[in-house]
Amino acid sequence: MNPTTNTSTTPRNPWTGEPLPPLPKVSHPENWRFQFEDDGDMFCIYDDQDAPIALTFNAYAWKNGRVDCGAVSWTSDILDLDQLEQDAARIPAWIAEIRAVTQWAHQAFGYKTAGGGDKCRTTN
Numbered sequence: 001m002n003p004t005t006n007t008s009t010t011p012r013n014p015w016t017g018e019p020l021p022p023l024p025k026v027s028h029p030e031n032w033r034f035q036f037e038d039d040g041d042m043f044c045i046y047d048d049q050d051a052p053i054a055l056t057f058n059a060y061a062w063k064n065g066r067v068d069c070g071a072v073s074w075t076s077d078i079l080d081l082d083q084l085e086q087d088a089a090r091i092p093a094w095i096a097e098i099r100a101v102t103q104w105a106h107q108a109f110g111y112k113t114a115g116g117g118d119k120c121r122t123t124n
Helices: 081-109
Strands: 032-036 043-048 055-061 067-073 121-123
Touching: 043 081, 055 081, 067 081
Parallel strands: 067 121
Antiparallel strands: 032 043, 043 055, 055 067
């Protein structure tokens, strides 16, 4: 697979070459990555560094079917009350997007155990 951020083509599983399910709509499609990280073991699916209230959200997959999706705060900037109000208004839509991306990542890359349980891990 050629790493690309172009979401007009159907992304493929980097290990099997199989087409992945249709992507959910997001407000910033440029956040879809579909590229291996430096070590070549971790595959970056989605990377949002500009989420509200200085949060970030990332989704990663591994060849063994493990999926990690997590949101963290990454800054200690001085609090701007006007910006805080604007960010607070964005949070519900942002949460809906990260939920859609997380569910998609689990569907596309996660594996099921014999007992039917999803072996994906989501971290917050």
